[in-house]
Amino acid sequence: MRRAGLPVLVWAGLAVAAALIVARARYSAGLSAFLPASPTPGQRLLVEQLRRGVASRLIIIAIGGSDAATRARLSRALAGSLTADARFVSVENGASAAARRDEAFLFAHRYLLSDTVSAQRFTVAGLRAAIRNTLALIASGLPASTLRADPTGEMLSVLGALSGNRPPHSSHGVWASSHGRLALLLARTRAAGADTGGQARAIRAIRRAFAAARARLQARATLRMTGPGVFAVAARRNIERQVLLLSGVSGALILTLLLLAYRSLPALALGLTPVASGALAGVAAVALRFGVVQGVTLGFGVTLIGEAVDYSIYLFVQSRARAAADDPDARWRRTVWPTLRLGMLTSVCGFASLLPSSFPGLAQLGLYSLSGVLAAGLVTRFVLPRLLPRRFALRDLTALGRAAQRLLPRAGLARIGLAGLAALSVTVLYLHRDHLWNRQLSALSPVPAAAQRLDATLRADLGAPDVRYLAVVSAPRRQWALEGAEQAGHELDALVKRNLIGGYQSPAQYLPSLALQRRRQQSLPPPTVLRRRLRRALSGLPLTVSTLSPFLHAVAEARTAPLLTPGDLAGTSFAPALDALLLREGGQWRALLPLSAPASGPRRFSIDLGQVRRALEVSAPARLAVLDLKSETNALYSTYLREAVRFSLLGLAAIVLLLLAALRSPARVARVVLPLALAVLTVAAGFSALGVRLTLLHVIGMLLIVAVGSNYALFFDRPSESPALTLASLLIANAATVLGFGVLAFSTVPVLADLGATVAPGALLALVFAALLSHEPTGSRAS
Amino acid sequence: MRRGALPRLLLLCALALCQGAAAAAPAAPGAPLERLMALLAQRKHGEATFIERDYLTVLTRPLSSSGVLIYDAPDHLEKRTLKPHRITLVFDHGALSATRGGHTYHIDLSAHRQIAPYIEAVSDTLSGNRAALERLFRVSFAGTLARWTLTLRPRQARSSHLRRIRIDGARADIRSVDLLKTNGDHSRMTLGPAPAP
Numbered sequence: 003m004r005r006a007g008l009p010v011l012v013w014a015g016l017a018v019a020a021a022l023i024v025a026r027a028r029y030s031a032g033l034s035a036f037l038p039a040s041p042t043p044g045q046r047l048l049v050e051q052l053r054r055g056v057a058s059r060l061i062i063i064a065i066g067g068s069d070a071a072t073r074a075r076l077s078r079a080l081a082g083s084l085t086a087d088a089r090f091v092s093v094e095n096g097a098s099a100a101a102r103r104d105e106a107f108l109f110a111h112r113y114l115l116s117d118t119v120s121a122q123r124f125t126v127a128g129l130r131a132a133i134r135n136t137l138a139l140i141a142s143g144l145p146a147s148t149l150r151a152d153p154t155g156e157m158l159s160v161l162g163a164l165s166g167n168r169p170p171h172s173s174h175g176v177w178a179s180s181h182g183r184l185a186l187l188l189a190r191t192r193a194a195g196a197d198t199g200g201q202a203r204a205i206r207a208i209r210r211a212f213a214a215a216r217a218r219l220q221a222r223a224t225l226r227m228t229g230p231g232v233f234a235v236a237a238r239r240n241i242e243r244q245v246l247l248l249s250g251v252s253g254a255l256i257l258t259l260l261l262l263a264y265r266s267l268p269a270l271a272l273g274l275t276p277v278a279s280g281a282l283a284g285v286a287a288v289a290l291r292f293g294v295v296q297g298v299t300l301g302f303g304v305t306l307i308g309e310a311v312d313y314s315i316y317l318f319v320q321s322r323a324r325a326a327a328d329d330p331d332a333r334w335r336r337t338v339w340p341t342l343r344l345g346m347l348t349s350v351c352g353f354a355s356l357l358p359s360s361f362p363g364l365a366q367l368g369l370y371s372l373s374g375v376l377a378a379g380l381v382t383r384f385v386l387p388r389l390l391p392r393r394f395a396l397r398d399l400t401a402l403g404r405a406a407q408r409l410l411p412r413a414g415l416a417r418i419g420l421a422g423l424a425a426l427s428v429t430v431l432y433l434h435r436d437h438l439w440n441r442q443l444s445a446l447s448p449v450p451a452a453a454q455r456l457d458a459t460l461r462a463d464l465g466a467p468d469v470r471y472l473a474v475v476s477a478p479r480r481q482w483a484l485e486g487a488e489q490a491g492h493e494l495d496a497l498v499k500r501n502l503i504g505g506y507q508s509p510a511q512y513l514p515s516l517a518l519q520r521r522r523q524q525s526l527p528p529p530t531v532l533r534r535r536l537r538r539a540l541s542g543l544p545l546t547v548s549t550l551s552p553f554l555h556a557v558a559e560a561r562t563a564p565l566l567t568p569g570d571l572a573g574t575s576f577a578p579a580l581d582a583l584l585l586r587e588g589g590q591w592r593a594l595l596p597l598s599a600p601a602s603g604p605r606r607f608s609i610d611l612g613q614v615r616r617a618l619e620v621s622a623p624a625r626l627a628v629l630d631l632k633s634e635t636n637a638l639y640s641t642y643l644r645e646a647v648r649f650s651l652l653g654l655a656a657i658v659l660l661l662l663a664a665l666r667s668p669a670r671v672a673r674v675v676l677p678l679a680l681a682v683l684t685v686a687a688g689f690s691a692l693g694v695r696l697t698l699l700h701v702i703g704m705l706l707i708v709a710v711g712s713n714y715a716l717f718f719d720r721p722s723e724s725p726a727l728t729l730a731s732l733l734i735a736n737a738a739t740v741l742g743f744g745v746l747a748f749s750t751v752p753v754l755a756d757l758g759a760t761v762a763p764g765a766l767l768a769l770v771f772a773a774l775l776s777h778e779p780t781g782s783r784a785s
Numbered sequence: 786m787r788r789g790a791l792p793r794l795l796l797l798c799a800l801a802l803c804q805g806a807a808a809a810a811p812a813a814p815g816a817p818l819e820r821l822m823a824l825l826a827q828r829k830h831g832e833a834t835f836i837e838r839d840y841l842t843v844l845t846r847p848l849s850s851s852g853v854l855i856y857d858a859p860d861h862l863e864k865r866t867l868k869p870h871r872i873t874l875v876f877d878h879g880a881l882s883a884t885r886g887g888h889t890y891h892i893d894l895s896a897h898r899q900i901a902p903y904i905e906a907v908s909d910t911l912s913g914n915r916a917a918l919e920r921l922f923r924v925s926f927a928g929t930l931a932r933w934t935l936t937l938r939p940r941q942a943r944s945s946h947l948r949r950i951r952i953d954g955a956r957a958d959i960r961s962v963d964l965l966k967t968n969g970d971h972s973r974m975t976l977g978p979a980p981a982p
Contacts, residue, residue: 137844137848138869138870139870139872139885140839140841140848141837141839141848141849141850141866141869141870142850142852142866142868142869142870142871142872143850143864143866143872143874143883144872144885146839146841146843146970149841149843150843162886544844544845544846544847544848545843545844545845546845549843
């Protein structure tokens, strides 16, 4: 072991340390990889909504199969057992009991909740007008059952203000989908949407409760769930499964390839040492820097395999010459290592350009690959040669290289062909210039499109908020936030009248500010005054004061009743609604007012936020923001995309500068860069021609084509004693890369698939183009 | 709005819609009630104007209203009150809703056990389903097909809010519907020809 020496000891020590870090790191396969790390205030709100907001906690449960009556029974059974479950804040299925509780609450507190309660309302003229209106409504078909207790119709005002929420269809007393084939329930989890573990537990509880109810009722029914939490859990499972499966498959394929090439198990084991070291170093670096390792990052692991496997291949394939030399390592260090080092540094430049990305997934990928490639390179340089047996020699692969050389066409012909290809690619890209990019964040979403469609349909059926448009009032105190929401509500009422918005929800509808409640309470006249006014107001009307004694009673009680507090809402469906719309975040209270788009008119289904903002600015509190979460989300993604393009270009510039410094010849740099640029161009044109719009990950893939392909171009650029052997080593390295990324292309996680589909063909093309463009075409020297 | 019973309205509305059934339809054989039900069942669409007077015990004078009734077989009923306020009640495919001032309120029938059987009975009546009607009411027929009176009394009188419904008609034309509730409230709806289109 004397040959081993210090480097091997250092390597072994570092490997153990890295393994410890890796073992103790936290891993997350949720969607947080897609949310920005250092958001702007607007983005912070968006992220907050996505992670913990109103919509993030909703699980829509759909019961299908069997018949409507059975589905309704299952719905009731399920709601019953889940309501008792602490994992859920509320479970609603439209059953009448909950509706009656809500109504009883509203009726009991109508004088504090109704926005028509004012001093004017309780003057003689006000009372008379209100009562006449109520009588006319009763004549027109309204039930008369509450006339005696509520002759001024305050309950109607309260219901009218809440009617922005269209109730779902109902079948057999419980909510049903619009086509009637599904019974629907709406569960609000205690766990936030971003708490994937908590969401998974809630989903399991629903499954168990459903299975029990189904067994009890002996029904043949099916259960489906949708919602952000459901998606997050499914995505996590999908990502975890894919990471394991893809790493396994690509690993097995690459092992097979190397075994076929080396025909030696020790060589295989040694060849994987740099890769394994790199992976270990990469995960350890990410864990140290970010605290949490994203599952997607591990999925990108092949990016590293694609690059790092090459190093040992270059070392081994040249090993026959090495074995013959007096000082084999010195010879290798002189001939192969400088090229390899330059290739490694170009890759480092490429990956480093991802580090500043605000998309955590990308930043992690950059750090992982960068540290992995560095570690693999260093291991190949300092450790691997010392581990090799003295007379280590791989079987001769010259024949393979020669065979490949014969396939290459004549240089002149090849260059004309490539020029034609470049022209064609540019034309294709130009023709598709308006449809090049996919600017929707959903392009990255690991949720299948079919699941997203089901979600949208059920959500519309339930009238569940998809919370696209949101007015947000921020204030340091709860009461101030509620008062702000009330002010904003006045403006929004006017917008509803102008049909600029369809309606809105506000926490103040369930819980008016104490100030407003007090104002309403103080506008109620004392019993003797009210009785006197009522007598005068009723003159000529078909009602007597004694008939309305329940009204006199109710007003007298309301005058001295304690004001409403959040606790009074307990047991009604307004409690979870209030929880969702009135939040406390780090010392700030936020009142959220979801706006719904007009259901008719020229601006059907969309809101002109500019007009809404202008209207709210007039008198609404200063600390008010109006957001379109969908466009915010897409803007966020556009930021990622712009960043990725900009950073990739910077990375490219750094690579060119590095090559200029190392090769000291613009012509040589051009020869190295040209085939890579051509490969990127061809791949981009290929996607466009196939109708695929480019996403963020395609851009990163192109960066990787440059990072990996630069090795090929550099080896062709380097004068070589055995071009055939060089070509053979590049072929094997390339095959490993193409296999690794090719497998990734079949992933059902879009970010992984996009990356694989870009790099696999790109790396292959980079090799072919580099071979065709090498200054002394290897084909012409083969003889 | 959800609160309270709507049977009065809906039942009246539904039964009244039978007005103007195809007079040329051949009379079915059997007892007069059976033949009346058969006549009613042939109706696929109907429209009529109505004037209603409500005598509520809490009020010292009756309230008046008027509007239009529309029926489409088998289970779409609409009562459009035009005066004094525009309120439309719709019973469609088993769901009840009320529209007022641009807002539509959906009414959960299962939450209003008093209404649900009547609504179903209405559908059954309009589709000529005598068996279903008789499951809920004791039905008595008086007069002749040319000039008849149908009286419906709920079978479960104790839990009902309704004392009786009396319908006067001539062949398939319903002339008036008279309703008496257990609390003494009473209403009378008189039907006229369909409004000019």
